[in-house]
Amino acid sequence: MAEFRRAYGAAPWHLLLLLGCFAVTGWIALRLAGEPTAGRMLLWFVGAAIAHDLVLFPAYASVDRALRVTWRRGASPSLLNHLRVPALGVGLLFLVYLPGVLGLGDGTYAAATGMAPRARFGQWLAVSAGLFAASALLYVARRLSRRTR
Template sequence: MAEFRRAYGAATWHLLLLAGCFAVTGWIALRLAGEASAGRMLLWFLGAVIAHDLVLFPVYASLDRVLRRALRRGGVASPLNHVRVPALGAGLLFLVYLPGILGLGDGTYLAATGLAPRTMLGRWLAVSAALFAGSALLYVVRRLSGRQR
């Protein structure tokens, strides 16, 4: 078993988990192969991969580097994750609900649900503000409890 781990580079359960993931992915691909919109889905997926790898990743990696340098200059490195986590949550919510936040696809939404579309910009801003406020509150509590020790 140690020889397998050395040759493979990870534990046996890792290989089994990957095989299961590939099996599920293959099953989904076979299910979608007969769909009329499979080509559009594949094109959207490839576009999302390219947009993330070539545009989004360099942007948020650069922002993280700038944030790390700014916090180190002030001598405080601990609030970094208290900014990263709510920013990640707000960013993911923005990507998931992008059409609703920007007010796009109102006709599609109405046709699919029968409900009048409402802009989600205010809700997204409120949730994002709550994420940052909760993180700031947690940071303050941690700083105050650290002083008492």
């Protein structure tokens, strides 16, 4: 077992899990092979991966590094984490629901659902405010519980 771990670099269950993931991916690829829009799906997937790796990741990593550098000047790291988590949630919601938030893709939405599209920017803002408010309440509760101990 130790020799396998040294040769492979991880536990045997890791290899089994990885093979299972490849099997599921292969099954999905076979299911999509006959799909007429498979090329478009692949293009969107590759484009999203490239956009994330070359644009989004450097952008939010730079913002996070700048925040950490500024935060070292005395504020608690816990507060920074209570800002990071809702910001991540808000950003992901924005990316996933971008057309709906900005009111784009009217024809596509109407064709797919049969309903008239409407901009959901206000709802996105409300969810964003809720996430930050919940994080702030949790931060205050944690600080108060530390004081009572």
